[in-house]
Amino acid sequence: xxxxxxxxxxxxxxxxxPLAPSTSLASAAxxxxxxxxxxxxxxxxxxxxxxxxxxxxxxxxxPEFEMKWDAIEPAQGERRFGATDxxxxxxxxxxxxxxxxxxxxxxxxxxxxxGAEAKDFAKAARSHLIAMAERYAGRIHSWDVVNExxxxxxxxxxxxxxxxxxxxxxxxxxxxxxGTIAEIDQTALLVLNEMGLEYExxxxxxxxxxxxxLLESLVGSGAPVxxxxxQCHLSASDRxxxxxxxxxxxxxxxxxxxxVMITELDVDGAVVRGDRAVVxxxxxxxxxxxxxxxxxxxxxxxxxxxxxxxxxxxLNDRENRRAPRGLPLDASxxxxxxxxxxxxxxxxxxxxxxxxxxxG
Ligand code: G3I
Numbered sequence: 001x002x003x004x005x006x007x008x009x010x011x012x013x014x015x016x017x018p019l020a021p022s023t024s025l026a027s028a029a030x031x032x033x034x035x036x037x038x039x040x041x042x043x044x045x046x047x048x049x050x051x052x053x054x055x056x057x058x059x060x061x062x063p064e065f066e067m068k069w070d071a072i073e074p075a076q077g078e079r080r081f082g083a084t085d086x087x088x089x090x091x092x093x094x095x096x097x098x099x100x101x102x103x104x105x106x107x108x109x110x111x112x113x114x115g116a117e118a119k120d121f122a123k124a125a126r127s128h129l130i131a132m133a134e135r136y137a138g139r140i141h142s143w144d145v146v147n148e149x150x151x152x153x154x155x156x157x158x159x160x161x162x163x164x165x166x167x168x169x170x171x172x173x174x175x176x177x178x179g180t181i182a183e184i185d186q187t188a189l190l191v192l193n194e195m196g197l198e199y200e201x202x203x204x205x206x207x208x209x210x211x212x213x214l215l216e217s218l219v220g221s222g223a224p225v226x227x228x229x230x231q232c233h234l235s236a237s238d239r240x241x242x243x244x245x246x247x248x249x250x251x252x253x254x255x256x257x258x259x260v261m262i263t264e265l266d267v268d269g270a271v272v273r274g275d276r277a278v279v280x281x282x283x284x285x286x287x288x289x290x291x292x293x294x295x296x297x298x299x300x301x302x303x304x305x306x307x308x309x310x311x312x313x314x315l316n317d318r319e320n321r322r323a324p325r326g327l328p329l330d331a332s333x334x335x336x337x338x339x340x341x342x343x344x345x346x347x348x349x350x351x352x353x354x355x356x357x358x359x360g
Pocket of ligand 1: 068264
């Protein structure tokens with residue numbers, strides 16, 4: 001897309017109608033038949049500003065880390081569900097959906113399994129998956145059943161990541177995970193979650209091709225996958241709408257009758273040179289762009305941001321960088337341009353749905 005097109009697009013995005021002041025991101029999403037939520041931790045619930053922002057804005061919660069295997073089972077056989085239970089109780093007491101993130105992820109296996117024999121890892125992984133499904137069945141909106149399963153740079157013809165799960169369980173481990181959870185939890189939507197699918201370039205395109213291959217294999221074998229999770233950890237210099245390969249990819253996912261969810265949205269504004277208003281505008285343009293693109297090309301069911309306020313973001317943990325300002329609210333919980341862009345993107349999806357008679 002030319003820079004003139006980009007400017008025209010940004011200008012068009014800015015001219016959208018004002019939003020009702022009472023709108024929250026959850027209500028804007030609900031009007032479109034979608035959900036909006038955010039990642040949160042127990043520490044966030046103890047913070048007055050963050051807790052109020054989550055209650056005001058969210059219709060769903062994703063545990064940021066407490067529901068991962070290394071946090072649940074830090075010592076073999078000693079499972080700690082308390083932190084997850086508190087987040088679930090918070091979500092349900094405020095009428096929010098709760099996401100299961102994420103039973104099997106190569107970066108959150110417990111330390112006590114480092115170097116374990118394949119058969120021991122397989123037994124422990126299956127035991128963990130079943131324990132999580134049994135404990136939370138019926139209370140999960142959607143499970144990120146497997147996270148980041150593909151890595152074409154690992155050189156396999158199927159594009160699967162050379163992880164401990166692959167080594168111990170074989171290339172059928174993804175289908176196995178979906179089948180196991182579906183047997184125990186018949187109400188949740190089952191999601192394959194992946195990062196970097198939105199980016200430009202050959203590496204991202206190779207990842208998109210590998211994800212399509214995996215999804216085709218899962219759907220073809222009858223595995224109960226219902227949705228692709230797009231993490232969407234973006235930079236303010238990204239323009240998903242200008243990425244024809246990404247848009248084509250979304251169309252191919254839709255053709256498989258699979259839904260898509262934006263599962264971990266944040267936009268790193270540290271790359272932008274300028275004052276706070278310039279950074280916030282650049283971040284907001286990417287919020288508008290990605291929601292509009294995914295809603296137009298895929299069967300979008302929801303948007304989750306990876307945190308709700310700049311006061312708490314994994315992007316802040318990186319040193320010697322300008323403030324990323326990547327979330328909908330500033331560090332004081334005030335709504336930024338990215339909040340307005342997201343709310344408008346969701347509201348526009350609502351209007352488009354109403355116009356086409358396709359409901360939300
Ligand atoms: O809270 C404890 C603290 O008590 C303890 O002293 C300290 C040292 O052990 O750890 C603290 O917990 C850390 C937690 O973040 C809170 O800061 C965990 O060790 C650390 O592993 C955890 O990192 C999380 C990371 O996933 C790994 O689970 C990040 O918060 C979280 O933002 C990040 O999220 C991932 C998604 O799940 C998948 N997609 C990428 C995304 C960003 O990396």
